[in-house]
Amino acid sequence: MTRPALIGDIGGTNARFALVTPGEFDLRDIQTLPCADYATLEDAVRDYLTRAGATGELAPREACLAFACPVHDDDVRMTNNAWRFSKRQVQEALGLELFKVINDFTAQALGVPHVGKDERVAIGDGQAEPRRACLVIGPGTGLGVAGLFPGQHDWIPLPTEGGHVTFAPTDEREQNLLRYFRSRYGRVSVERLLCGQGLLDLYRAHASLKGANPRYNSPAEVTGAARAGDGIAEDSVLRFLKILGDVCGDTALTIGARGGIYLCGGILPRLLDWLPRSRFREAFADKGRMSAYNASIPIWVVTAPWTGLLGAAEALHNEEVT
Numbered sequence: 001m002t003r004p005a006l007i008g009d010i011g012g013t014n015a016r017f018a019l020v021t022p023g024e025f026d027l028r029d030i031q032t033l034p035c036a037d038y039a040t041l042e043d044a045v046r047d048y049l050t051r052a053g054a055t056g057e058l059a060p061r062e063a064c065l066a067f068a069c070p071v072h073d074d075d076v077r078m079t080n081n082a083w084r085f086s087k088r089q090v091q092e093a094l095g096l097e098l099f100k101v102i103n104d105f106t107a108q109a110l111g112v113p114h115v116g117k118d119e120r121v122a123i124g125d126g127q128a129e130p131r132r133a134c135l136v137i138g139p140g141t142g143l144g145v146a147g148l149f150p151g152q153h154d155w156i157p158l159p160t161e162g163g164h165v166t167f168a169p170t171d172e173r174e175q176n177l178l179r180y181f182r183s184r185y186g187r188v189s190v191e192r193l194l195c196g197q198g199l200l201d202l203y204r205a206h207a208s209l210k211g212a213n214p215r216y217n218s219p220a221e222v223t224g225a226a227r228a229g230d231g232i233a234e235d236s237v238l239r240f241l242k243i244l245g246d247v248c249g250d251t252a253l254t255i256g257a258r259g260g261i262y263l264c265g266g267i268l269p270r271l272l273d274w275l276p277r278s279r280f281r282e283a284f285a286d287k288g289r290m291s292a293y294n295a296s297i298p299i300w301v302v303t304a305p306w307t308g309l310l311g312a313a314e315a316l317h318n319e320e321v322t
Contacts, residue, residue, distance in 0.1 A: 012080025138265030
């Protein structure tokens with residue numbers, strides 16, 4: 001009997017685990033466990049394997065886990081929870097012959113080729129060119145940015161810190177927003193605006209610029225108010241999407257993303273009906289002499305719920321991922 005492989009996508013709040021047959025992408029026994037319920041990563045993994053019936057002779061000998069934190073060193077410290085572990089010690093403790101640890105957005109990027117056509121929604125027109133670079137970008141807790149290139153045998157991920165490039169205003173409103181954010185944070189990166197907290201801060205900035213008192217205290221409240229017709233909240237959501245279009249367009253030019261743009265993360269699937277109303281696609285293409293270049297690039301919102309798990313399954317035996 002073939003032992004399954006363990007894959008995982010682990011954030012600050014939840015750890016998502018699944019089993020796969022090595023070399024395949026049919027996820028099974030998917031479970032989401034609260035990180036706070038476990039003192040260590042090993043505790044969470046062992047509990048998951050017990051729940052999934054993957055112990056004893058069925059215990060995995062291979063695993064790939066993605067984490068929402070830097071993973072370059074043997075010592076990995078989670079950014080938004082108390083977990084800290086040694087890759088070498090976890091591999092030994094779990095009896096793994098192969099253990100890969102990757103960044104969560106690398107997993108998002110590697111999962112994109114395995115997402116079905118019915119699990120992505122096109123935003124505007126465009127035609128992907130074969131064997132060209134793709135851009136994978138997603139606002140969530142932060143702003144993840146990664147490139148994806150088709151290699152000779154495997155997909156090649158390009159992890160980046162593109163969310164930390166400098167915010168560049170393109171009109172008077174954004175000049176005013178920049179002054180608001182700079183007075184509070186100093187240097188202003190695009191991630192400062194394009195994440196969950198950034199949407200809330202954009203709302204507060206718009207309220208300040210209009211001399212109004214902010215009424216909402218979470219990104220969900222802002223989007224809910226926008227849907228209910230609150231003008232300041234609506235302006236904030238639309239500006240969020242317009243700025244995201246600017247940033248996607250700049251990054252597409254930087255890496256030559258003629259293979260298409262994939263918008264991931266938890267925020268954008270909730271704003272699918274807002275994207276066509278916004279200036280997202282207009283801003284994406286508004287690049288002067290390169291406007292036609294960007295206008296022809298296709299853009300999709302990825303709605304698949306387990307993209308990170310698919311990416312971890314891809315990374316398991318992908319020779320380009322070490």
